[in-house]
Each structure stands twice: as structure tokens, then as C-alpha cells.
Amino acid sequence: MGISLTQSLLLCFLLLHYVHLPSAETFRYPTASLSTSWTNSPSLDGSVHFSDGSMVIPILVRARLGPSFACGFFCNGTCDSYLFAIFIVQTGGAYITSMSIVFPQVVWSANRNNPVRINSTLQLTSDGDFILKDSDGFIAWSTNTAGKSVAGLNLTDMGNLVLFDHNNATVWQSFDYPTDSLVPGQKLVAGQKLIPSISDTNWTELNLLSISVTDERAVASLESSPPQVYYEFKFYGRKKNREQTYVILQNGSFALFANSSKPSQPDVYRSIPEALSVQYIRFCPDGHLRVYEMDTDGWKQVADLLSxxxxxxxxxxxxxxxxxxNGQCRSPSTTYFKQINDTQPNLGFSETTPLSCEDSLNHSFIELNDTTYSPLLSDLKNVDLDPSKGKKKENLDLEKCKEACSKNCSCKAAIFKYGSDSARSYCYLPNQIFSLINNDRRGVHYNTTVYLKVQNASNTEARVPQQKRKSRSTIIWSSLGAFSGLFLVIGVIVLLVWKKRNADVDEEDYLDQVPGMPTRFSYKDLKALTENFSKVLGEGGFGSVFEGTLNDGTTKIAVKRLNGLGQVKKSFLAEVESIGRIHHVNLVRLLGFCADKSRRLLVYEFMxxxxxxxxIFHQTHEFTLVWQQRKKIILDIAKGLTYLHEDCTQKILHLDIKPQNILLDNTFNAKISDFGLSKLIDRDQSKVVTTMRGTPGxxxxxxxxxxxxxxxxVYSFGVVVLELLCGRRNVDRSQPEEQMHLIRHFEKKAEENQLSDLVDNCSEDMQLHKAxxxxxxKVAAWCLQKDYAMRPSxxxxxxxxxxxxxVEPNLNYNISNPSFTTTSTQVTQLLPFVLSGPR
Structure with a gap:
């Protein structure tokens, strides 16, 4: 195919501006064979520096004139850290040129969340694995393709990095792992996402945005719960074929193919200027999807696909x-909300006084007229204000919408949208508020009003006289006690009761003052939400768990009612403090709590x-998990524990990891629960001294x-992994004596090199994946090392x-500890209030 006159002139102009050509010794090819390695040493002749502070150390380069794809090490700014990346650069044959106006543009990176340092290495090993190692030898990234008949590596003209076999078939390709960008011809299919690269720490406090594809549309959304869609490319017809839906950047359009039988006929598309040079699209942290193109003045934006x-x-x-x-940010109320950053209103606002269900009498609403929440409110669910009466949309009105929110502890606002007639009115009760929008009435044909729920200051003045009266009564009883031993005893009892009551008040006030606490429910609220605690989900030594439903009629909850005093109170406070302020996809979310004198309840998301x-313990054959599900569950648990150990302000030790405390949602995503025995320690503490807590085994x-x-x-995690893989408990008295203790049995089978005998034989799928x-x-064995220093993080x-x-190659399989096994039985009897059973 020939090139146009415009393109020819562009190439000529770019070639006239070459200011750097490395020596011929650094000539690069677009392919590589096995047993090849590269080092990111900036002293190499092949490194290319740019005037914006970036630098590339090329590994593979397409041999062509003008803009082209290359891959190698990339750094920006101080070059303290590097990415292994694919980037678009100017090339003269196989050479990269450092033009002052055309900077490298990264369109894919392998390790964007785990950059490496100077003198790190990239290896295409003899067995076909492609590995990035940091300068200390730590593996930062790998394609995990060892033993998959890889014959070589190729960077295609389209910018796709491919590992291929001897038949030239693709074993692995970068197109299957998009980051924040797409290049022409690259498809984004279901199961893949574009997620912005966030370098500005100001954005990290906000939930990540993503672009993903479903059967009938591509959506840009905020990954909240539920996700908030703010833009969509949607196919409105009925999908008739079984072909995979995808979006793709073409020359002149960004297209959605959902039902089309011909590549030239997309179902939905956005027109963009035809390319005069190379183009690519990038999903940016502000939520825009921008198209960039190289021209004589450098890179410029030519379209915004989510405009x-x-x-x-x-x-x-x-x-x-x-x-x-109009692009400016303001507070909904200076009384009830404060700016997070005094100089940056775009970072948002926080509540001056957090909402408390316990003090719901002091809730009120701020009315925001001509204000709305999202341009795609249709993706939010319209609340059914009274399902028992079968009411329809036409019966909605603003006051009923507000009333529904006031009765729902998790509701943060009542959003009412209405047209000229009552049949077109909608009520939404979101439990999380992001940016609100001033509704410009000139451009729409509907009205919107937002009622933000706020917390007024409690009427503490009314409590003061009551407390003074209690003090007077204490003095009176103490005086009488001076004259009579009987009155003294009575006075002491009254004093103890008074202190207990005030201690409860102190505990309740303390919880209200802790920032970031979840919703506080009254006991009366939870009694109603659980239909008087009628549906039991489970029972244990610490109490019972009941199924309930929030006032919206659709959101199920699990309510744990704790029984007892002393340790139960400590367990309650530990759980509220540890998990109440943190959120992670692999931790069961604590939605709220109730501390009403001796009544202590915890409200969780329903699993x-x-x-x-x-x-995994096969009470019935109805409950079995296939290998892929078990792998995913193990990864989910590991990610949840990583968050607790490394990503929280204070390190959180769970201390009771076991299968009973791992819950599964409707798609078998695993989440860690039950933080009643957890321990919070400061980041600078490496060890902590504490009483024994946990579950024997x-x-x-x-x-x-x-x-x-x-x-x-980590050790407890190793036990759980072993149970998952073997399909049995770590101590099973129904087994022969030599097999009763799973870890000892595992140790023996490892010594005999017969670990495959332990694979769950109740699952055919597990047997098919024995290797x-x-x-x-081996991962479990690594986690079960006797010496905790030898266990991995x-x-x-x-x-x-x-x-x-x-996995560490030299594992010690001598992992059982008979003395500890016998001791743990004794400890169970000494400390029953600390050691945990199924909860």
C-alpha cells in the first residue's frame, strides 16, 4: 500500500529533525530467540535520552522509518525505577531517534505497579519463560510460559509482543493483558479492562475507574458497589450470534462489534479523524478516553471518545x-461538610459529623435543587417504596422518596428525578456519594432534586441534668453508708451500676468518635431487619448469625449477635476497630454495628x-469445587491477607484464618471474615507479645x-491451602491413626515423593489436574515452615x-511439630475464652 503526499512530507520533516543515532553495534531486531537476556544499564550505547527527562533502553525495534513500536526499559523523570514496556518512538531504520518534540509514548507495560531498578534483567529462558528480575534477583514479572513449547519472541508491526511456538502459533501475547491503552487493531473483549495508570497520588483516594465490555455494550464506570456507569457504547438490538463482543480502534472510528457478521460493519461506532500518522487511545485518571496522534509538533489529542x-x-x-x-467544585454545605484539601476542592468533601443510625432522630436532609448524581441514573435501581402494596412508578413522590431514605440506615441521599407527569418519576437511594452535578435545566427535559442525609449535633445538654442527678444520688448513698453498714453496701452496689452504665455510654461515645466507622444501627432496627432474628444462618461459641434485609427490600445482610461479656466485648471492639475502617474486595465488608448496653451486634454484607x-470437607456431594475455583479462592485469601499485613495504616494480624472464616459470594469470590481475635500493631513493630488466640490445628x-x-x-493460610487441596480437615479422627493429622501425613508423602496421593479424590476435576x-x-509447604523467618510474606x-x-526451591518438609500439637490441646482447656471455635 502506498502512502499519501501528506504522509511523505511528514516523514521527511521528521527525518530532518534527527539529532541522535546510536552506533551500529546497538542495532536491534524485532525478534529474539531462547536463552537471551538484556540488562537495563543506562551506560549502554543503545540507551536514548529525551528532553522531557524520559529514557528508553530498547530491546526489540521494528525496522522502519518514522513512528514505530519498540519495547524495552522505560523511565520517566529521575530514572530511579523502570518499566518493561512497549512504546511508540521515532525510528530511523532500526535506530531510535531522540527528537526534542516527539517523546516516547508507553502503550503497554508489564510491571507498572512493580517497577524495577537500574541493572535489572529481562530473560527469555531456555524453557520458554519470559522473566523480569530486579537488580536483587527478585522476580517482578513473568509470562509463566515455561514448558509451553515457546520457540521465540516477536514484536509485531501492530505493537503486539508475542511468544510463539515452532508452528508459529501464539503461546502468549501482550494484547491479552491491556493496561490503560489500545493501539489500532487491538481488541478489548469481555474479561479485560482498561484501568488508568495513576501517578498522581491525589487520585489514589478515589475508587478506580475502568472500561470493560459485556455482551451488548462497552461501559466506562466507577468501580463502586454497585458500579456507577457514566458512559456506554451500547448495542440496542438482540444479540443473535455467539461471537465475542469487543471494541477496537480502527482508522477513522472506535467501534463496538456485538452482533455484526462482517468486520466492516460495527454495531456502534464513534468517528475520529483518520490517521495521518500513528494513533493510540489512552484511558486517563480523570475518566476521559483520549485519542492521540503524532504530528510535526509532537503528540496531540485528536478526539475524546467519552466526551x-x-x-x-x-x-x-x-x-x-x-x-x-461548569467545571468548578463547591461544597453542598459549609455547616455539614468540610473540604478535604483547602487548596484543592476537586478532591472532595467529608462529613463534619458522620451519620449514626443510633442517633437517627438527629438526622435531617439538605435540599439541593436542580442537582443530580449521574448522567446514567438508569443504571441505578429505582427503589420500590412499598413492595407489599404493589405500588408502581406513578405513585412515587418526593416526600415518599425522602421517607424511604430516612428509614434506611445505609442510605446517604434521596435522589428524585421527575418529568412533567408523575408517571416518569424515579427515586434512588445510593449508599455512597461521589461527585454531584448541577443540573442545567436548559439542556434537559426533567427535574432533579437531591436530599443529602446529614447528622445534626446530639442534644447532649439534656443528658447533663440527668448525670448531675446520678452524682447527687451517689453522694446521698455514700453519706448514708457512713452511718450504716447496710446503706454502705447498697451505696457500693448503686455506684458499681452507675459506673457500668457510664462505661457503656463511654464505649458508645468512643465508637462514634472513631473516624471512618460504618453505620450504627439501633437494636430495634436490627430486630426489624431480621424479622425478630428468625432466620438463623449459623451458630457458634460467640453467638449466632441471622439473615436480614435492609429497608430497600433487596439488599440482604448477615447480622451476628454476640453473646456474653468480657472477651466478647473485646472481640466486638477488635472487629469494629480493625475492619470497620478498611475496605478490600477480599474482606467481608462490615456494613454496620450495634452497641446498645450489653447488646452487641455486627452487620455484614451477605455471602x-x-x-x-x-x-471442601464434603458433608454432601452437592458441595464440591473444581480446581479453577479452588485456585481462585486461594489467590483471593492471599490478596486479602496481603492487604491486612502490608497496605493498611496499621498492620492487622487476623490470627484466626480457617475455612469457617472464609466466606464465598454468589460467584465464589472468597472473602476473609471474623476479625474478633485480630491484633493491630504499628508499622514499625516487627513482633508483638500477646496471649494465645486462634483455633487448634x-x-x-x-x-x-x-x-x-x-x-x-501465613502458617494458618498454609493449613487452609492444604485442606483445600486434599479435601479434608487437618485433624480428622475418622481417618486411620497414621493419617489422622494431615500435616504429618503430608510430611510423610513428601518424603516418599507421593504427594499426588493426597489430591482430593472426591473430585474428578482435581484428579485431572494433579500436577x-x-x-x-509446595506453596502450602513454604507457608508451613517451622521457622517463621523462612515463610514467605x-x-x-x-x-x-x-x-x-x-516457590523457594530448597523447602524443608519436616514441618510437623508434635510437641505443639499436644500442647495446643492443653491450652484449649486453659484458655477457652481466647481460642476460637467455628463462628
């Missing part, structure tokens, strides 16, 4: 609670598939010294599970 009539339609443009108007133990050997680290959780299961057993476990790191 909206109003800049305010992007959901994080003004942060939480900020109201966007429809229950706890992991019923799925899952306790690490170091508990005998009472000095523990987060590696105690993979045995490999996973949970973040290292995640890397191994994701294929970017390897």
Missing part, C-alpha cells in the same frame, strides 16, 4: 460530595455461598513463646500464585 455535554458528568471530577457546576468449610508453632508476627497468619495441585502443595505468595515469582 459528554458537560465536564461534570465524570464521577470523580469533584471527589466525594463535591457539586460540579450467599456461605463458608468455605462446607465446600491452625496455630503456628511460635505461639508457644507468645511472640508472633504476621507470619502466624498443578501438587505444585500448589503474603505479597510474595500472591506473586507466586500470579506466576511472577517462584
Amino acid at each position: 459528554t455535554p458537560n465536564e461534570c458528568f465524570y464521577p470523580i471530577v469533584c471527589g466525594n460530595y463535591g457539586i460540579c457546576s 450467599s455461598n456461605g463458608s468455605l468449610d462446607k465446600w 491452625y496455630l503456628a508453632p511460635e505461639w508457644l513463646s507468645s511472640v508472633i508476627t504476621e507470619k502466624a497468619d 498443578e495441585v501438587v505444585s500448589m502443595m 503474603m505479597s510474595m505468595v500472591v506473586k507466586v500464585l500470579e506466576g511472577v515469582a517462584e
